[in-house]
Amino acid sequence: MPTEFLRLLVRRFALLLGAYLLLRLGFFALNYAVFREAPAGQVSLAFWHGFRFDVAALLLLNIPWLLLSLVPGRSQGWQRLVRAVYLLLNGFGLLLNLVDWEYFRFIGRRTSNELSTIGADVQRQAGQLLLSYWWLLLPFGALLAALWYFYPMPRAERQADEGKLQAASRKPQADGRKGRWHGKRLAAWSLQLAAIAGLTVLGIRGGLQLKPLRTGAAFVQQPAVLGHLALNSTFTFIKSLGYAAPERKNYFASPQALQAALAARPLPKRAAAPLPGRNVVVLILESFGSEYTGVENPGRRGYTPFFDSLATRGGGLLLPDHYANGRRSIEALPAVLAGLPSLMEGAFITSAFQTNKLHGLGSILARHGYQTSLFHGAQNGTMGFNTFGGMSGMQQYFGLDEYPGAAQSPDFDGHWGIFDEPYLQYFAQQLSRQQQPFFSTLFTLSAHEPFGLPARYRGKLPTGTLAIQPTIAYSDLALRRFFATARRQPWYANTLFILLADHTSQSDDPGYQNLLGEYKTPLLLFAPGQSLPALPQPRISQQADVPATVLDLLGLPAEGQLLPFGSSVFDAGTSGRAIFFSGGSYWLVHADYVTELTADNQVRLYPYRRHQLPAKPLAHPDPTKLRQYGDELKACVQFYLNGLADNRLYK
Known part of the structure; x- marks a missing residue:
């Protein structure tokens, strides 16, 4: 050598x-x-x-x-x-x-x-x-x-x-x-x-x-x-590769200290349930970030006129400070259906923990007589949604294979699955066949790369600087026609609709191009013909709040099967929170401060401002808040990581 x-x-x-x-x-x-x-x-x-x-x-x-x-x-x-x-x-x-x-x-x-x-x-x-x-x-x-x-x-x-040298070395020499x-x-x-x-x-x-x-x-x-x-x-x-389990955390010496810092909220105690016995329909809208809505961005062009009308008419309630718990579609279902945020590099659905004990909203509601189902117009098995649907208690799964004609249907987009407009119409028809009360979740897909549109809509929808914007407008149009069909169904007046996004996507607004903006999505609750309870103001909310919110409105007990990360958005005893993992740090959003727990366990505070985060933390933060929120975030992280590792997320 x-x-x-x-x-x-x-x-x-x-x-x-x-x-x-x-x-x-x-x-x-x-x-x-x-x-x-x-x-x-x-x-x-x-x-x-x-x-x-x-x-x-x-x-x-x-x-x-x-x-x-x-x-x-x-x-x-x-x-x-x-x-x-x-x-x-x-x-x-x-x-x-x-x-x-x-x-x-x-x-x-x-x-x-x-x-x-x-x-x-x-x-x-x-x-x-x-x-x-x-x-x-x-x-x-x-x-x-x-x-x-x-x-x-x-x-x-x-x-x-070198060849000559090797040849010379083979000539007879003195030993x-x-x-x-x-x-x-x-x-x-x-x-x-x-x-x-x-x-x-x-x-x-x-x-x-x-x-x-x-x-x-x-x-x-x-x-x-x-x-x-x-x-x-x-x-x-x-x-x-080979997925190594996340490192365990031991910030708290005793379970009692951990629970005290965790700040978990039980369901509110009410004299009467606001919406007892209602059907529940959750619409998870692909890439439907707050940046694209008109109602959340006064003075700017929006692409969601129908969504905006639902948010401002009677029976609709928009939560303006709502955040996703992840940045990928595969992270949305565990948060929305089981209250499990994404606090590790890999997705729960594909992790070594996917067989852990998990109580989803579907399984809780099924015990109270609800028929439960999950709809996603993509090929069966995409992102493991069918598997997770079963884990979270969804009794039926409807994918591309169940759609009439499947991939041979003229409604197939040629890429992922069925275009939103026909699939939402199919969804409305299928709901009419469900036994009431029912709990059903649908995940749309058209506002996904490569942002395809049906031929008859090309060039006819609002456009902007981003490829996704016309497809957001198309998804909004599909929502309009879904609700037009749903209003004619006997189950409509007795249904709670929850509309939210899985994550954000492309951005052309500098105001959203920061950490909070990357997670800022809308949450809309809509109960036809009925006013919802008053919303505590200000109120931070997250995808992981959905299970507790549904049980609170229906007046059903949690029975120890709700995870402690989320709470009902109607809980007057808290201003709420949102938690996610980004850039190697854990983040906790409150109505006054955003807390960061860095990879080397430093705690930093930033002032909260809707969908905007300063580039630098506070130089001289309030020491009481720094300790309180730092301990709360550490407790959430320790409970999450160690609970997954030990398969002990529930008591």
């Missing part, structure tokens, strides 16, 4: 580091809106920190190539084989990072194990995704060609010299001289091999610190959002 070989190895690895620097620059440029408030010095520091993650990711990805590089053999054929492995492995890494140039806009974080958990969904949409994002193939091809062209190969004359020559060569080879092995281990660990480099280490820098810039998608993807 001559010194020249080590130089070649270093140059080849440096070439990869250069490629990842270009990938990070592209990621920064295309997602500049996310990072624009960060000072230039902190952005530069994020790039510098990124080298640490790049080294670790590239070493992990290239272990097969490194091993092949150590095998003796200097022929041109062998070198071309080693280069082919190099290009194959790193082509995959390039592709992961290029995908996140766009995918990051939708999920607000680097890709993890989504590709392994929803791989079948991605495979079905490969053709359409390629048509939508074909331009990503241009930088991919350019970078891959650059890796091939600039990959250092041993010079032919040097290989010839002592030959032995000393081979001994020195073996010693040098051993030292160099040990050095390569040691540096590889050190690089993968990310340094000499006690624990190996983790994703959360990227978010210690402020503002924390720069952690996404420091990371690379190869690192987050590889680290998520």
Whole structure:
């Protein structure tokens, strides 16, 4: 293993580091809106920190190539084989990072194990995704060609010299001289091999610190959002494979101290239930962020005139300070149907905890005589919704397979499933066949990438600067026609409707381009012909409040089967809260402050302002609030992570 070989190895690895620097620059440029408030010095520091993650990711990805590089053999054929492995492995890494140039806009974080958990969904949409994002193939091809062209190969004359040297070593020599020559060569080879092995281990660990480099280490820098810039998608993807359980937390020494800090709320005690015996219909609207509504943005153009009318007419109640518990569709169902927010990197539905004991709203209502069902017009099995529906107590699941004609139907969008308008009409018909009282949830899908529309609506719906805006208008139109059909059904007047989004999506409003804005979604309760109870003001709400709110309105007991993260939005004893995990930190939203618990367990306070979060925390926060809210957030995190690990979320 001559010194020249080590130089070649270093140059080849440096070439990869250069490629990842270009990938990070592209990621920064295309997602500049996310990072624009960060000072230039902190952005530069994020790039510098990124080298640490790049080294670790590239070493992990290239272990097969490194091993092949150590095998003796200097022929041109062998070198071309080693280069082919190099290009194959790193082509995959390039592709992961290029995908996140766009995918990051939708999920607000680097890709993890989504590709392994929803791989079948991605495979079905490969053709359409390629048509939508074909331009990503241009930088991919350019970078891959650059890796091939600039990959250092041993010079032919040097290989010839080495061949002569090897031949000379085979000539008869004095035994002592030959032995000393081979001994020195073996010693040098051993030292160099040990050095390569040691540096590889050190690089993968990310340094000499006690624990190996983790994703959360990227978010210690402020503002924390720069952690996404420091990371690379190869690192987050590889680290998520084999799914390691989240680290347990032990902030509180006793269960009593934990419960006291948790600030869990029981259902309110009422003399009479506001809506006893009502049917319940939950409409989870794909990507229906608050930014697109008119009612929440006076003076700006909205794309949801019918939703706005429901929010302002009699029987409708809009909660203006509502937040999603996650940024992905797969995280919405556990929050809405079971009160389980998303407080870990992976989704609960695809995690090792998916078989844990879980009491969903469906199972609670079924015990009180409700017929329960879940509708989603996508292919059966998409994101594990059918599986989770059963786990949460939904007795029936209606997917694409149950729709008349299925994928052969003219209502099929050619990508994910059935367009919203015909599917909502189908939903209304199916509800008329349900035995009352019923509890049914529908998840729409048209306002999802690639944002397709039925042919008759193309060019006829309101447009803006974003591809999603016409599809939001289409989903709103589909809602209008659903309610027009529902009003003619005998069950309509006896039904509580709950409308909310799964998560936010594309944004062109700087006022929403911050952490809170990325989670700001609407929540609308609508009970035809009846006024709902007064809403405590101000009131923070979240998806995880839905189960408690439904039971409160129906007057049904929780029976110890509600998780402590949410509460009824009509509970006058609290101003509510919202909790989520983002950027390696845990976040707790109250009506006065937003609390951050960082990856290194620091607690920070920010003043609360609807869908807006300052770039910097308060320099001199109220120590009482800092301790109170910090302990509350720590209690939620400890209860969640340890409860999942021990399968003891319920008493």
